[in-house]
Every structure is written in structure tokens, then in C-alpha cells.
Amino acid sequence: MKTGIVYHDYYLKHEQSPTHPERRERLEYTMDQLREEGILEDPDIEVICPRKATMEEVLSVHTARYIERLKNMSEKGGVIDFDTSVPVGLYDSAVWSAGGALTAAESVFNGRVKNAFALIRPPGHHAKPDNGAGFCYLNNMAIMVKSLIKRKMIKRAAILDWDAHHGDGTQAVFYDNPDVLYISIHQDGRTLYPGTGFIDEIGAGKGRGYNICIPVLPGASDDVFRLVLDEVYIPVVEEFKPDFIAISAGQDNHFTDPLTNLALTARGYAEMMKDAVILSDKLCNGRLVTILEGGYGVEGGLPYVNLGIIAAMAGMDISNIREPKIYEDVLKRRRRDVIDSAEETVRRLKSILKDYWACFR
Amino acid sequence: MKFIGIDVGGTNTDAVKIEDGIISYFKIPNEWGSIIEALRNMGDAETSRTVVSSSLPLNLLHEGKGGDTKTLIMAGPGLNFSSFGTDIKGCVNHRGDIVEDIVVGEVIKELSNKKDNIAIVGKFSNRNPLLEEKILGIALDYYDATKIAVGSDIQGLSFPRRIGTTILNAKVKKSVENLTTAIENYSSSFYYFKGDGGIIPHNLAMKKPLDLVNSSPATAALGAYYLTKEKNGLVIDIGGTTTDFVELVGGRPKLMNNIVLFGYKTLVRSIDTWAIPIGGDSYIDFRSKSIGPERRGNAVAFNGEYITLTDLLNCMGEKIGDYNRSISVMKTISKNYRSLAESLVDKAVSLICKESCKLGNPSTVICTGYLGKYLAPMIGERLGSNYIVPKFAEVANAIGAAVSRVSLMLYQRIDTERGRVVWNGTVEKIKDDARSLSPEEIIDIAKDKVRSLAMRYGAAEEDVKDVDLLYFNAYDVIRGWYRSGQISDCVVQITPGISSEVVS
Numbered sequence: 001m002k003t004g005i006v007y008h009d010y011y012l013k014h015e016q017s018p019t020h021p022e023r024r025e026r027l028e029y030t031m032d033q034l035r036e037e038g039i040l041e042d043p044d045i046e047v048i049c050p051r052k053a054t055m056e057e058v059l060s061v062h063t064a065r066y067i068e069r070l071k072n073m074s075e076k077g078g079v080i081d082f083d084t085s086v087p088v089g090l091y092d093s094a095v096w097s098a099g100g101a102l103t104a105a106e107s108v109f110n111g112r113v114k115n116a117f118a119l120i121r122p123p124g125h126h127a128k129p130d131n132g133a134g135f136c137y138l139n140n141m142a143i144m145v146k147s148l149i150k151r152k153m154i155k156r157a158a159i160l161d162w163d164a165h166h167g168d169g170t171q172a173v174f175y176d177n178p179d180v181l182y183i184s185i186h187q188d189g190r191t192l193y194p195g196t197g198f199i200d201e202i203g204a205g206k207g208r209g210y211n212i213c214i215p216v217l218p219g220a221s222d223d224v225f226r227l228v229l230d231e232v233y234i235p236v237v238e239e240f241k242p243d244f245i246a247i248s249a250g251q252d253n254h255f256t257d258p259l260t261n262l263a264l265t266a267r268g269y270a271e272m273m274k275d276a277v278i279l280s281d282k283l284c285n286g287r288l289v290t291i292l293e294g295g296y297g298v299e300g301g302l303p304y305v306n307l308g309i310i311a312a313m314a315g316m317d318i319s320n321i322r323e324p325k326i327y328e329d330v331l332k333r334r335r336r337d338v339i340d341s342a343e344e345t346v347r348r349l350k351s352i353l354k355d356y357w358a359c360f361r
Numbered sequence: 362m363k364f365i366g367i368d369v370g371g372t373n374t375d376a377v378k379i380e381d382g383i384i385s386y387f388k389i390p391n392e393w394g395s396i397i398e399a400l401r402n403m404g405d406a407e408t409s410r411t412v413v414s415s416s417l418p419l420n421l422l423h424e425g426k427g428g429d430t431k432t433l434i435m436a437g438p439g440l441n442f443s444s445f446g447t448d449i450k451g452c453v454n455h456r457g458d459i460v461e462d463i464v465v466g467e468v469i470k471e472l473s474n475k476k477d478n479i480a481i482v483g484k485f486s487n488r489n490p491l492l493e494e495k496i497l498g499i500a501l502d503y504y505d506a507t508k509i510a511v512g513s514d515i516q517g518l519s520f521p522r523r524i525g526t527t528i529l530n531a532k533v534k535k536s537v538e539n540l541t542t543a544i545e546n547y548s549s550s551f552y553y554f555k556g557d558g559g560i561i562p563h564n565l566a567m568k569k570p571l572d573l574v575n576s577s578p579a580t581a582a583l584g585a586y587y588l589t590k591e592k593n594g595l596v597i598d599i600g601g602t603t604t605d606f607v608e609l610v611g612g613r614p615k616l617m618n619n620i621v622l623f624g625y626k627t628l629v630r631s632i633d634t635w636a637i638p639i640g641g642d643s644y645i646d647f648r649s650k651s652i653g654p655e656r657r658g659n660a661v662a663f664n665g666e667y668i669t670l671t672d673l674l675n676c677m678g679e680k681i682g683d684y685n686r687s688i689s690v691m692k693t694i695s696k697n698y699r700s701l702a703e704s705l706v707d708k709a710v711s712l713i714c715k716e717s718c719k720l721g722n723p724s725t726v727i728c729t730g731y732l733g734k735y736l737a738p739m740i741g742e743r744l745g746s747n748y749i750v751p752k753f754a755e756v757a758n759a760i761g762a763a764v765s766r767v768s769l770m771l772y773q774r775i776d777t778e779r780g781r782v783v784w785n786g787t788v789e790k791i792k793d794d795a796r797s798l799s800p801e802e803i804i805d806i807a808k809d810k811v812r813s814l815a816m817r818y819g820a821a822e823e824d825v826k827d828v829d830l831l832y833f834n835a836y837d838v839i840r841g842w843y844r845s846g847q848i849s850d851c852v853v854q855i856t857p858g859i860s861s862e863v864v865s
């Protein structure tokens with residue numbers, strides 16, 4: 001079966017300000033790379049046109065008051081926080097973006113494709129029910145998952161958020177929800193926005209144990225992410241038995257990203273995706289949706305990281321997803337040997353969560 | 362000024378001269394050197410504008426005689442392309458920056474293992490040809506220049522298609538060179554007709570020989586429009602070997618991007634054309650009552666040995682060539698030779714009509730080519746369509762070649778942060794670094810460039826007035842919250858069509 005890529009030139013329209021880093025280049029360069037690789041013509045790939053999210057779908061996650069305020073600001077322009085302004089026409093861009101996530105999921109559930117990558121912007125994982133933040137306005141991931149549950153297409157979803165920033169918005173939406181497992185690997189909150197996502201943030205009420213945060217230190221590379229996947233993500237998801245796997249894919253862990261300090265490689269990304277695909281095959285008939293979040297290394301890794309992820313989703317050969325020579329020194333400078341600290345974090349995390357997960361006992 | 366058009370079809374070479382609107386022509390059978398003979402007969406080629414339409418050099422691809430091609434690719438990070446060729450070190454990224462250099466030792470090792478010709482292709486080499494040029498420099502010690510093709514001569518994104526196109530170019534370059542050298546003895550500057558309906562100076566065809574593919578049906582479309590001024594309809598060009606179909610829309614042949622050729626996906630743009638192997642010389646098999654696809658030689662009416670479609674028409678009352686000879690040979694095959702001929706011709710017409718309806722039933726058909734005028738009434742009646750047979754229909758192809766404009770296409774990428782502009786794979790520096798150009802300015806730069814190139818190649822000023830914008834995209838480059846430059850892509854083309862010099 002095919003892998004879907006949800007994309008439309010609408011996603012190039014949004015611009016917070018002429019110099020904001022969350023900008024159209026992110027998708028322009030990725031699309032250039034995809035066209036050059038010939039992947040859009042591949043029989044295993046289908047490019048899918050998105051729809052807009054409806055008001056009802058948006059209100060399933062966000063408060064009416066916030067949406068009213070966002071719509072008003074979209075008329076004349078406004079500001080949410082230091083990094084996040086509302087340009088004129090933003091609301092339209094945001095519902096196209098959320099609609100892209102919904103289209104990706106619908107294409108998987110109606111059998112058009114096996115899995116899908118929503119190549120959308122603006123991103124969403126910092127958007128909370130009552131406010132936007134960190135370049136995000138509507139929580140695309142949360143809107144998609146809530147809609148699937150509401151329409152009874154799924155009962156349980158497992159979200160992996162590998163953006164370098166903690167997805168505090170998505171976490172807030174599902175913090176007390178035992179049907180949505182939220183696992184985030186991110187750069188330690190003491191060193192990066194939004195400053196949250198510590199290992200003791202484990203969910204609340206019935207949702208206790210279903211929110212898992214794994215902060216990693218600056219310089220963390222493929223070995224650390226490998227460890228987290230093997231020791232935490234894979235065993236927990238296997239135990240959770242979701243009927244849908246979703247990934248908030250921020251490509252800002254790459255060692256060329258200018259806004260963060262992690263050191264993942266393109267191959268590391270592709271390998272993570274490969275594991276997620278294997279897991280989805282094993283647990284939920286391959287149903288998997290990837291949603292683009294951050295990733296600002298437009299000059300460096302972003303285009304071929306996105307390519308590697310799509311290739312892994314489509315089951316293509318990823319042996320040539322590698323770094324070019326010129327970046328070898330950059331990687332050397334960025335990478336730190338932080339595996340010991342990561343092992344310690346995982347050990348402590350297991351101890352905190354052992355009452356909730358048999359695999360940690 | 363005189364306009365000479367020469368079209369090499371499957372059977373005949375047609376030559377046309379248009380002088381002050383007066384058309385004269387002759388046909389000669391295809392043989393090696395028939396183009397040269399046509400040119401010699403036309404005389405004073407140096408004072409005329411000569412356009413040659415021939416996909417003859419590409420025939421060796423049909424015959425699988427393009428030789429073994431060594432394919433060196435620089436895939437860099439990404440999908441695995443090793444099934445296309447040997448993946449060597451070297452990488453240009455999406456911005457056109459070199460992010461990995463070649464390793465000379467590795468290149469030499471690969472070059473030492475020689476084949477008949479070589480294709481050198483890098484990912485994103487259309488945005489920076491430098492690495493390919495470096496390898497080309499070394500390869501010239503191992504291969505003749507006419508045996509080497511590089512990817513940066515081909516425009517547009519798609520690495521696998523660039524590889525396919527470059528491999529085919531490597532196989533036919535030598536054969537285009539041979540034809541070009543032969544013609545140059547009679548006309549030092551001439552044009553080749555391209556499959557997209559435009560013409561290019563002969564030396565440019567050396568870089569992109571595959572552009573000559575489909576040139577014959579493209580000339581038929583342009584010729585049909587010139588002769589009838591009919592803007593919309595289906596051109597049915599019935600030649601000696603094949604019948605070609607081209608749709609005219611708004612006075613231009615319909616185009617297709619990225620066609621598949623000889624089993625390779627390519628970046629070649631060409632008219633949307635299709636063909637069936639039925640023509641005047643189609644061999645008739647009386648046992649199976651089939652027409653074509655084989656061609657065993659000329660019709661009996663032209664001293665051939667076997668009855669062909671042309672001979673059948675003679676049996677129905679036409680007077681093509683030595684028609685009495687057609688009839689007398691047919692009489693030896695059947696007493697009811699006339700009704701036999703009618704039923705077989707009807708079969709041919711029905712096959713042509715079936716193909717004519719591929720895109721829906723055409724309201725107007727324009728029949729050209731060797732047999733166009735004889736079959737047109739039958740085709741028109743069967744399709745229920747309006748049919749037109751223009752005067753000079755039999756040489757519409759050569760006329761199309763003679764009257765066409767120079768219609769260059771230009772791919773422009775301006776990267777002001779890097780201070781460079783790439784025009785059809787050639788990099789030049791720009792002065793205005795980090796200055797933001799307005800869309801109008803960017804498009805004007807491209808239009809001016811394509812106009813000046815076309816005029817340098819001999820286009821009349823009047824012909825370069827209309828330039829089509831085929832693609833435009835521009836955005837700012839931001840680094841650390843500051844604007845550091847602008848990237849723009851723009852594709853323009855001189856509107857293809859009839860040269861104003863011929864019209865006047």
C-alpha cells in the first residue's frame with residue numbers, strides 16, 4: 001500500500017513576519033528535495049490534497065473564547081507571545097494546517113493509503129486549549145486524535161512527539177486522558193523553550209501514567225534516541241496496544257538546526273521512523289500518521305531528513321540517507337557523549353512509572 | 362529572405378522553400394545523405410534560413426544501437442539510486458551549494474573501466490554544474506567529447522529523470538554530431554526543429570539531442586496551422602511509414618512535460634503525439650488481411666515489389682505514381698481486386714479513425730502527409746467530422762519546419778544571498794547581492810535574457826516580443842531573524858509559433 005503526503009501550496013502562505021524562522025522556506029526546500037528525488041512520482045507515494053478543519057473540530061480541543069480572540073486578531077493582526085504573532089489571515093492558514101492532519105488520518109482510515117505524512121504549517125504542538133504559543137496556533141495533533149476518537153474510528157492512540165521542544169500543548173490536552181498515550185523526547189527544559197517536560201510530568205487523574213516525558217541533554221545524538229526508543233517507547237506502546245500511532249515530527253533535533261542543541265542525524269531519524277512503522281504494523285494494521293512540527297535547519301538537514309522519514313514510512317531503502325562530507329565537523333562539534341545521563345534518566349523514569357507499566361517492573 | 366524547411370520522415374525527405382509567400386518543394390526517398398542532397402538542390406543555403414527536422418539520429422535508440430553507457434552519478438544523501446549507475450562521492454545540495462567534493466582517484470578509477478559512452482549526472486546539478494564540469498574535465502582524457510553527456514545540460518528537477526535523459530543523450534550525441542557535420546558543409550548555420558515545436562541553433566542540439574524526438578509530428582502540426590489557420594482540431598499526418606496524431610489547441614500543438622522515451626523517464630518536453638504503424642508503404646498481408654506494421658519497401662507504383670496501401674488506393678481509382686502497375690499486380694492477386702482493395706483500405710481507415718478518437722471524437726480533422734488528401738474524405742465521413750486537406754498537405758511537415766520561430770526556453774534561478782544566477786545550467790554572478798527584487802523585476806530579467814539569447818541565435822526582433830511565463834516562485838532567505846537574501850525560480854519561453862518574417 002501507498003504512503004500519502006498531504007501537501008498544498010496553501011502551506012506556503014503563512015508568514016508571521018518577514019523575518020520569522022517558522023517560514024515557507026521550510027517546505028519549499030523539502031518539496032524541492034522530494035521533487036529532485038523523484039519520490040512524488042513513485043508508485044508507492046500519493047500526494048493528497050488537504051481540506052480545512054471545521055469549527056466543530058477546532059472547538060473539540062480549543063476554547064470558544066480563544067478561537068474568538070484568534071479570529072479577531074486574524075482580521076487586523078495581533079500578538080500572542082514574544083515568538084508568536086498573528087498575521088492577517090492567520091486563522092485560515094491554521095485551519096488548513098489542522099485540516100491537513102485530519103486529511104492524513106482520514107486517508108489512512110478510508111484505506112486510500114497505508115500511512116501518511118502531513119507536510120503542514122503552521123505547526124501545533126505548543127498550542128494549548130486556551131492559547132497559542134511557540135509558533136503554534138491550533139493543535140493539529142490534538143484536533144486529529146480527538147476527531148478520530150469522537151468519530152469512533154479509534155479508541156486508543158499513541159503519540160510520539162520527537163520535536164526538540166517539549167510539546168506542552170498536546171500534553172495539556174490529553175494530560176488526564178488514559179486513551180491517549182503521549183510520549184515526548186525533547187531537549188531538557190532547563191536548556192530550551194518551553195522549559196517543561198520533566199520526568200515527573202506523568203499525567204493526572206485517570207490519565208496518570210499515560211504522559212511520559214524523556215528530556216535529553218544538549219548534544220544528544222542517535223545513540224540516545226536509540227536508547228529511549230528501545231527502553232521506553234517501544235515497550236510501552238506494545239503494552240498500551242493502541243489502534244493508531246501518531247508522530248509529532250519536529251525535525252529540529254538534527255545537528256544542523258539553528259534553534260536547538262541536539263545532534264540527531266538524518267539516518268537516526270529514518271531509523272526511528274522505521275521502528276515506528278514496524279510497531280504500527282505489529283499493533284494496528286500499519287495505521288500511522290506523521291505530522292510536521294518544528295525544524296529550522298533549512299540550509300542543512302531539514303530537506304533530506306524529511307525525505308528520510310518519508311522513505312522509511314514507505315518502506316524504501318534508507319541505506320543512502322546519510323550526511324554529506326561538509327557536515328562531519330559540524331556533527332563532531334555539536335555531538336556530546338551524554339548517553340550516561342540518558343541511561344540515568346531512563347532508569348529514574350522507569351522507577352517513577354513502574355506502577356503503571358509492567359514492562360518497567 | 363528565403364525559408365528552407367527540410368523534414369526527414371520515415372520514407373521520404375521533403376524539402377520546401379518559401380520565398381515571398383511562394384511555396385516550392387520536392388521529395389526524395391530517404392537514403393543516407395538525402396538531407397545533403399535536398400540542401401544541395403535548394404542552393405544558396407547560406408543566404409536562407411534553414412531548418413532541419415529529423416529524428417534520424419535517434420533511430421539508433423529504436424534499434425538498440427546506442428552502445429553501452431557508463432553512468433556516473435553523484436546522489437549524495439537521499440534515496441538509493443545505485444541501480445541507475447555507479448554512485449560516486451560528490452554532492453550539491455538543494456541550495457546549489459557543494460557540500461561534498463569529488464574524489465579524483467575514485468573518478469579516474471571509474472573512468473578507466475571504459476564503455477562506449479558516458480553519462481555524468483549529479484543531484485541538483487541543474488543548480489550548480491561545477492562538480493559535473495570537474496568530472497567532465499577528467500573524462501575528456503578517456504572519452505571523445507561527443508561520447509560524454511552531462512546532467513546540467515538538462516533543466517528541471519528530478520534526479521532519476523535527469524539520469525535517464527543524460528544516458529539517452531550520451532547514446533545519441535555522436536550520431537547527431539555526424540549529421541550536423543555533414544549538413545554544416547552546405548549550411549554553416551542552420552536550425553534543428555525540436556519536438557516541442559520550436560527551433561534551436563544546431564550547436565545547441567549537441568547539448569540536448571533528445572529534443573529532436575517527435576520533431577516530425579511537431580512540424581506537421583505547425584505546418585497544418587500555417588496552411589489552414591485552423592486553431593483547433595486534430596492533425597492526422599499520414600506518411601509513408603506511420604500515421605501521426607497531434608492535437609492543435611489555440612493554434613499550437615498540445616505539449617507534454619517529462620515524456621517517457623525508450624523505456625527511460627526523461628525531462629524532455631515534447632508535443633503530445635501518438636502514432637500507429639500505418640502509412641503509404643505499409644505492407645499488405647493478404648493471408649491475414651492485415652495492413653502494416655511492416656514496411657518492406659516502396660509501393661509497387663514506385664517500383665517496389667510488394668503491394669502497399671498506396672497501391673490499394675490506385676486500385677480504387679487514384680493515380681499515385683505508376684498506378685497501372687499497381688492495378689496489374691493486384692489483378693494477379695484477385696479477380697475482385699477492386700472490392701478487395703476497398704475492404705482493406707476501409708480497414709486502414711477504421712484503424713486510423715479509432716486512434717483519432719483517443720482524446721474524444723474530434724470536431725475537425727486536418728489531414729496532411731503523403732496520403733492525407735486521399736484518405737481524408739473517408740476519415741471525415743467515418744468520424745462525422747469536418748475534414749480539411751490544405752494545399753501542400755503532402756509537405757506540411759517541411760513547411761512547418763520552414764516557418765517556425767526560434768522558441769527558446771529559459772530556466773532562471775536567482776539566489777541573491779549567494780550572489781548568483783543560473784541560466785539553463787550556466788552559473789553567473791550577480792551584483793545586487795541581498796537586494797530584494799520585485800516579481801516584475803525577476804520576470805523582466807528572465808524575459809530580457811531569453812530575448813537576447815534568441816536574438817543572438819538569429820531570431821527576428823518581432824518574434825521575441827511574446828514571452829510566456831511558465832513558472833514563477835520567489836521567497837526571502839532568513840538567517841537568525843534577518844533577511845539575508847532572496848531565491849527565485851522563473852521559467853520563460855518565447856511563445857512558439859510562426860515566424861513573423863515568413864508571415865510578412
